[in-house]
Amino acid sequence: MQDMARTFAALSDPTRLSVVEKLMQQGELPVAALVSDAGMSAPAVSRHLKVLREAGLVTQRAEGTKRYYRVAPESVRAIADWTTLHRSFWAASLDRLEAVLAEDRDLVDE
Template sequence: MNNMTRTFAALADPTRLTVVEELMQRGELPAGDLVSHVGMSPPAVSRHLKVLREAGVVTQRADGTKRYYRVAPESMRAIVDWTIAHRSFWEASLDRLDAILAEEGGAHNE
């Protein structure tokens, strides 16, 4: 569970989530492309990438002086697995919400 905690904590930041979404859509990118997309300074983006890397959400590869980043598929798979494992909780919660809303809707119609 410790890895999931780090993963969700890393993705809780809007900038880091934007970076991950960009990498998921466009594939592996150099850090400079990410800088231009998120509109932050290179050091700020570098700090965000470090958090994502340490959480295991992205991987880095060097090619000369450039650093390329991509989403670690195993981290996305872990999120999917966690979500599916907790599916019954979410479904039960939504069922309870539906029941409450239906009850309230009936009370307003009387």
């Protein structure tokens, strides 16, 4: 559970979430491509990438002096598994909310 807390904490930052989404859409990218799209300095992007690496969301590969990043598929799978596991809780909660709202509408209509 602590791993999931670290994962969600890392993704709670809009910049880091954006980086992960970009890597999911485009695949492995060099740091330079991530910096050019982020609108912030290379050191700032590197700090975000470090958080994502430590959370296990991305992996890094070196090729000469260049660094390439990609999403770690096992981390995305863990998020999907966690979400699926908790889906019944959310579905039941939303069903209860819908019932309460329906009761409120019925009271207003009377």
